[in-house]
Amino acid sequence: MPRSSLRRALIAPVLVFGLAAAVVLSLAVGSKAIAFGDVLAAVFGNRDGDALVVASLRMPRTVLGLIVGLALGLAGALAQELTRNPLADPGLLGVSAGAAVAVAASIGVLGLTSPFAYVWFAFLGAALAGILVYAVSGAGRSQNSPAKLALAGAAVTALLGSVTYALVLLDVRTLDQYRHWAVGSLAGRDGSLALRMLPFIVIGTALTVGLLPRLNALALGDDLATSLGAKVGVTRALGAVAVILLTGASVAAAGPITFVGLVVPHVVRAFTGPDLRWLMPFSAIGGAILLLTADTAGRLLDYPGELQAGVVTALIGAPFLVYLVKRGRLKEHTR
Numbered sequence: 001m002p003r004s005s006l007r008r009a010l011i012a013p014v015l016v017f018g019l020a021a022a023v024v025l026s027l028a029v030g031s032k033a034i035a036f037g038d039v040l041a042a043v044f045g046n047r048d049g050d051a052l053v054v055a056s057l058r059m060p061r062t063v064l065g066l067i068v069g070l071a072l073g074l075a076g077a078l079a080q081e082l083t084r085n086p087l088a089d090p091g092l093l094g095v096s097a098g099a100a101v102a103v104a105a106s107i108g109v110l111g112l113t114s115p116f117a118y119v120w121f122a123f124l125g126a127a128l129a130g131i132l133v134y135a136v137s138g139a140g141r142s143q144n145s146p147a148k149l150a151l152a153g154a155a156v157t158a159l160l161g162s163v164t165y166a167l168v169l170l171d172v173r174t175l176d177q178y179r180h181w182a183v184g185s186l187a188g189r190d191g192s193l194a195l196r197m198l199p200f201i202v203i204g205t206a207l208t209v210g211l212l213p214r215l216n217a218l219a220l221g222d223d224l225a226t227s228l229g230a231k232v233g234v235t236r237a238l239g240a241v242a243v244i245l246l247t248g249a250s251v252a253a254a255g256p257i258t259f260v261g262l263v264v265p266h267v268v269r270a271f272t273g274p275d276l277r278w279l280m281p282f283s284a285i286g287g288a289i290l291l292l293t294a295d296t297a298g299r300l301l302d303y304p305g306e307l308q309a310g311v312v313t314a315l316i317g318a319p320f321l322v323y324l325v326k327r328g329r330l331k332e333h334t335r
Contacts, residue, residue, distance in 0.1 A: 008278055011271040015285045022292035026062040027054050029296050031304045064194040065186045065292045065309070068250045069260060071201045073287015075246035076261020077268070077280050078208055081215055082239045083150045087321070089261035090247035093153045093240065096256040097160035098129020099248060103181055104167040108174035118181075119193060119252045123200070126248030132156055134240050149236075184257035184310025186295045197249035204245030208280060211238055216276050257310045259317025260287050266320075290316070
């Protein structure tokens, strides 16, 4: 068996076991210790005693972390392939910044206070920002090249970030409410938010799966991909739509959780190689494992309080980013 196939065969059960363990720990660990039997009872419909705590509080939070983690891991791998930038994560395409400015505006200008109200503004802002980035990168002769896509994303992110800061700093009430969303957390989010965003994540995932053969061709270079029959512009545009759907829904539901889309694809790629048929699904599973583990670790690091999942992923991701720089892993993804 080739070495690459052996690595893939090994990582698949490890990831499945890791995901199962992360789900169980997310359900069992918290300010109140709950026996594993009560966790299983809650999963199978029991609502007595501690099982009620698991079913009503921890299970919706775990489902949210599972869905958001899957989407962010998949979106990160896709963003890195589209931009050929190993430092790319979904936020590089301006999606997170668009959601942030829309939430700040809906709170400060429209006076919205409920997450159920401004979550749709977050998704709309994410979508519009992604469209703006793609439009800017498409200007000129070399339309939507990976370098232009990354630069356009950085420019739009900086612009929208300054608008967001202006909105929240000019009004104390807006700042107080916005900061609870902006930190990126699974705590205090209603589980039904995940269900409302799930259709967008399903569509984004289906679109990514449908694009995998063309994305594999695109990774060989634009000229070779064209000779193989792949429509480079259309493929990159549809890939950007998938990133917008996946990231926009995730950010709207849980806030801008950073580094999941950056860290996970790099770790997974070391085992799967560049073949996107393996990289994409394994990155999705890895994203869910990382986010659920970060959320669970946050409950233990500041017990009996907790650190938000976005803070923990930043604590993990920042050293990893330094590692990438030190190892010289900042080249475009080509084969």
